[in-house]
Amino acid sequence: MRRPAAVALAVAGALVLAGCGGSDGSGSGDGTADLSVGSAYMPQPVSDMAAGFLTITNDGDAPDRLTSVSSDVAGQVTVHETVDGAMQEVEALDIPAHGSLVLESGGNHLMFEQLKKKPKQGQSVSVQLRFERSDPVMVEIPVKPATYTPKTGH
Numbered sequence: 001m002r003r004p005a006a007v008a009l010a011v012a013g014a015l016v017l018a019g020c021g022g023s024d025g026s027g028s029g030d031g032t033a034d035l036s037v038g039s040a041y042m043p044q045p046v047s048d049m050a051a052g053f054l055t056i057t058n059d060g061d062a063p064d065r066l067t068s069v070s071s072d073v074a075g076q077v078t079v080h081e082t083v084d085g086a087m088q089e090v091e092a093l094d095i096p097a098h099g100s101l102v103l104e105s106g107g108n109h110l111m112f113e114q115l116k117k118k119p120k121q122g123q124s125v126s127v128q129l130r131f132e133r134s135d136p137v138m139v140e141i142p143v144k145p146a147t148y149t150p151k152t153g154h
């Protein structure tokens with residue numbers, strides 16, 4: 001009875017392969033988020049508040065969440081979403097696995113309040129982004145003209 005033995009071996013081999021998990025070689029059990037930040041800018045503020053926009057890309061196998069933000073130029077930075085044209089503060093924003101979180105004019109954004117100084121066009125503002133699972137990320141956000149909109153916008 002050689003054939004049943006061969007089948008059993010094949011099944012065992014498949015189980016071993018499945019147990020190896022992801023193919024990225026990271027070796028971690030349930031995957032991790034792999035975050036990078038791009039397309040960041042701040043329109044030059046016209047009051048004691050400023051908005052910030054950026055895109056957080058997650059190349060990892062696990063989702064994460066943007067939970068809080070701070071900057072040395074602002075007393076407080078909050079995360080806002082825009083609903084029916086009105087903005088409101090949110091506790092956190094989701095960053096899906098193999099996806100991205102987009103903060104753009106008219107939508108989600110960072111809100112800098114109690115500005116200690118008014119950032120000017122050509123300068124940059126350093127911001128620390130903090131996440132539910134990943135380590136904090138420092139970003140230098142360039143200050144653009146007050147009317148700036150990215151060319152990739154719709």
Ligand SMILES: [Cu+2]
Nearest residue numbers: 080087109111
């Ligand atoms: Cu806002």
